[in-house]
Amino acid sequence: MEITLGTFLALGAILFGIGAIGFLVRRNVLIQLMSIELMLNAVNVVLVAVNRYHPDNHAGQIFAFFVIAVAAAEAAVGLAIVIGLFRLKKSVSAADANLMKH
Amino acid sequence: MNAWIAISPLLLLVGGGLLVMLVDAFTKERNDLATVTAATLFLSAGVSLFALLSGKDPVDVPEVFGAFLATDRLGLFFDVAIGLGGGLSALLAGGYLREHGLERGEFYVLVIFSAFGAMVLARATDMLTLFVGLETMSLGVYALAGFRRGSPRSIEGALKYFLLGSFAAAILLFGSALIYAATTHTDFAGIGATVAAGDADIKLLLMGLLLVLVGLAFKVSAVPFHMWTPDVYEGAPTPATTFMSVVVKAAAFAVFVRVVITAFGDDLSASSAGGWPPILAGLAVVTMVYGNLAAVGQTSIKRMLAYSSIAHAGYLLVGMAAASVVGEKAISAVLFYLMAYTVSNVLAFGSLILMGSRGREAVSFDDLAGVGRRHPLAALPMVIGVLTLMGFPPTAGFFGKYYVFSAAVEAGGGFVWLAILGVLASAIGAFYYLRVIVAMFMKDPVPGEPVAVPMRSGSVTAALVISGLLVMDMGLMPGSMLDLAIAAAEQLFAG
Numbered sequence: 001m002e003i004t005l006g007t008f009l010a011l012g013a014i015l016f017g018i019g020a021i022g023f024l025v026r027r028n029v030l031i032q033l034m035s036i037e038l039m040l041n042a043v044n045v046v047l048v049a050v051n052r053y054h055p056d057n058h059a060g061q062i063f064a065f066f067v068i069a070v071a072a073a074e075a076a077v078g079l080a081i082v083i084g085l086f087r088l089k090k091s092v093s094a095a096d097a098n099l100m101k102h
Numbered sequence: 103m104n105a106w107i108a109i110s111p112l113l114l115l116v117g118g119g120l121l122v123m124l125v126d127a128f129t130k131e132r133n134d135l136a137t138v139t140a141a142t143l144f145l146s147a148g149v150s151l152f153a154l155l156s157g158k159d160p161v162d163v164p165e166v167f168g169a170f171l172a173t174d175r176l177g178l179f180f181d182v183a184i185g186l187g188g189g190l191s192a193l194l195a196g197g198y199l200r201e202h203g204l205e206r207g208e209f210y211v212l213v214i215f216s217a218f219g220a221m222v223l224a225r226a227t228d229m230l231t232l233f234v235g236l237e238t239m240s241l242g243v244y245a246l247a248g249f250r251r252g253s254p255r256s257i258e259g260a261l262k263y264f265l266l267g268s269f270a271a272a273i274l275l276f277g278s279a280l281i282y283a284a285t286t287h288t289d290f291a292g293i294g295a296t297v298a299a300g301d302a303d304i305k306l307l308l309m310g311l312l313l314v315l316v317g318l319a320f321k322v323s324a325v326p327f328h329m330w331t332p333d334v335y336e337g338a339p340t341p342a343t344t345f346m347s348v349v350v351k352a353a354a355f356a357v358f359v360r361v362v363i364t365a366f367g368d369d370l371s372a373s374s375a376g377g378w379p380p381i382l383a384g385l386a387v388v389t390m391v392y393g394n395l396a397a398v399g400q401t402s403i404k405r406m407l408a409y410s411s412i413a414h415a416g417y418l419l420v421g422m423a424a425a426s427v428v429g430e431k432a433i434s435a436v437l438f439y440l441m442a443y444t445v446s447n448v449l450a451f452g453s454l455i456l457m458g459s460r461g462r463e464a465v466s467f468d469d470l471a472g473v474g475r476r477h478p479l480a481a482l483p484m485v486i487g488v489l490t491l492m493g494f495p496p497t498a499g500f501f502g503k504y505y506v507f508s509a510a511v512e513a514g515g516g517f518v519w520l521a522i523l524g525v526l527a528s529a530i531g532a533f534y535y536l537r538v539i540v541a542m543f544m545k546d547p548v549p550g551e552p553v554a555v556p557m558r559s560g561s562v563t564a565a566l567v568i569s570g571l572l573v574m575d576m577g578l579m580p581g582s583m584l585d586l587a588i589a590a591a592e593q594l595f596a597g
Contacts, residue, residue, distance in 0.1 A: 009283060009306075012276075016272075029265070032265055036268045040272055043275045043276050046283060047279050050282055054286040056286075060282060063282075066230060066233065070234065070237045074241065074268055077245060078244075078264050078268065084248055084260070085257050085258075085261055088254050088257055094261065097258040098258075099255055100255060100259070
């Protein structure tokens with residue numbers, strides 16, 4: 001099989017889909033956080049792969065670095081909120097955050 | 103040197119944020135922090151307003167910022183909206199946090215740095231700046247939403263906001279990666295040029311556009327991406343809710359304008375048959391209808407205002423959709439609306455803050471029963487606040503709606519129906535907004551229940567006076583603000 005840009009895009013889409021499904025299906029907040037990380041890494045795959053096939057500038061690779069850095073900051077805030085939840089509810093399940101209904 | 107001047111509103115915020123952190127470490131007097139924070143944000147808004155009013159073209163420094171950050175009138179206009187909204191929220195926090203025993207300096211630091219992120223977002227002209235600005239703003243706001251650590255509602259709101267917010271950011275990011283794959287550009291101007299030249303992969307591009315629109319619709323809380331809004335608005339401390347509803351919304355709409363006009367302003371993406379106009383029109387319809395209908399049944403005023411903010415996102419989307427036909431007119435109407443919405447919403451939420459004292463917050467209609475007769479002066483800002491959100495003349499809200507709907511009528515075709523639907527939806531809005539006035543002046547408090555006592559706080563009063571005056575000023579003399587909005591929109595379309 002020949003590896004083309006389309007292969008990388010497909011890989012990115014599959015990873016992104018797995019992450020999105022994981023986020024929607026699982027109720028454990030930590031797993032949902034991991035799913036978001038997976039989605040962000042799918043983005044990185046696409047960005048870096050596109051840059052590899054269009055190397056006239058390095059926008060994609062630089063973008064991937066920013067995504068990695070911001071994802072770390074996001075995880076820090078997210079985990080702080082999870083700790084806040086655990087202190088009050090002794091649970092890390094999103095299903096226990098149910099005081100307010102739509 | 104020019105570069106420093108061009109981004110001076112942002113630099114002021116960075117300096118102010120660091121100063122607040124220092125002051126927080128060395129002082130016990132938290133009231134000073136509210137003043138310093140508000141002064142920083144107002145100064146930043148004032149500098150931008152001065153630059154706008156001077157009429158000179160903003161300094162353009164492409165050799166420093168490249169295609170990443172705009173230094174145009176639109177950016178300055180949103181600096182004013184964000185600085186004003188953020189500063190007023192900080193003043194409200196000054197009274198609220200003390201009254202409810204939440205005084206911690208982090209609140210003000212988070213407000214300033216989130217406002218900084220919002221300004222970066224409003225000036226973003228590249229997917230990269232968009233992402234970094236969006237996250238800088240959002241991470242601070244997630245923390246603000248969960249600021250009342252001991253309250254399960256506050257934490258629950260923060261959790262929902264964080265999870266759905268990061269999910270939406272990931273979707274937006276995947277969309278921009280697909281756009282990059284389709285055009286090999288991440289800057290809005292480059293994307294627009296590639297698409298106009300016909301060099302883009304249309305399938306990938308449209309999929310990317312769709313995902314980016316989903317991410318942005320989430321941030322402006324358009325139906326069906328609004329699920330988080332009522333819970334987060336209800337759970338967060340009220341000054342944080344105020345900040346979210348004015349600053350986050352203004353910045354998200356700012357970048358929304360830049361994306362659809364600069365990156366997707368070409369004939370194909372902006373055609374009424376395909377591309378973004380029909381998507382935005384559809385979002386506008388469901389958002390207006392759902393937001394207004396859901397607000398009717400609420401017993402909590404805070405939650406009612408959350409649905410009202412969803413409804414307002416719907417009216418704004420009418421203007422955005424109309425921008426595909428009558429570009430400048432519709433965009434200037436959207437800008438005016440956002441400024442009017444900023445001061446109106448601060449007034450409404452601020453009045454709600456004013457009604458609670460000593461650890462007891464007023465949140466429901468019952469809490470406000472009879473307040474108008476016992477404390478008529480304290481009820482006055484709430485009356486003006488709901489009237490302007492309703493769009494009653496002569497307030498800022500009236501002209502906001504008037505300009506947006508008249509732009510839609512001028513666009514013709516299906517947009518006329520959007521405007522008609524918007525007017526009908528606002529009529530539903532009158533029902534639940536007037537209920538607040540009815541509760542305050544015509545209902546008696548439930549016997550035995552504690553009655554609301556307005557708080558005494560100089561900074562809350564100051565915020566209400568400033569926003570009330572601006573609401574009346576923009577309602578009686580809308581011309582000067584509209585001129586600024588028109589000038590900003592003209593420059594966006596020219597450049």
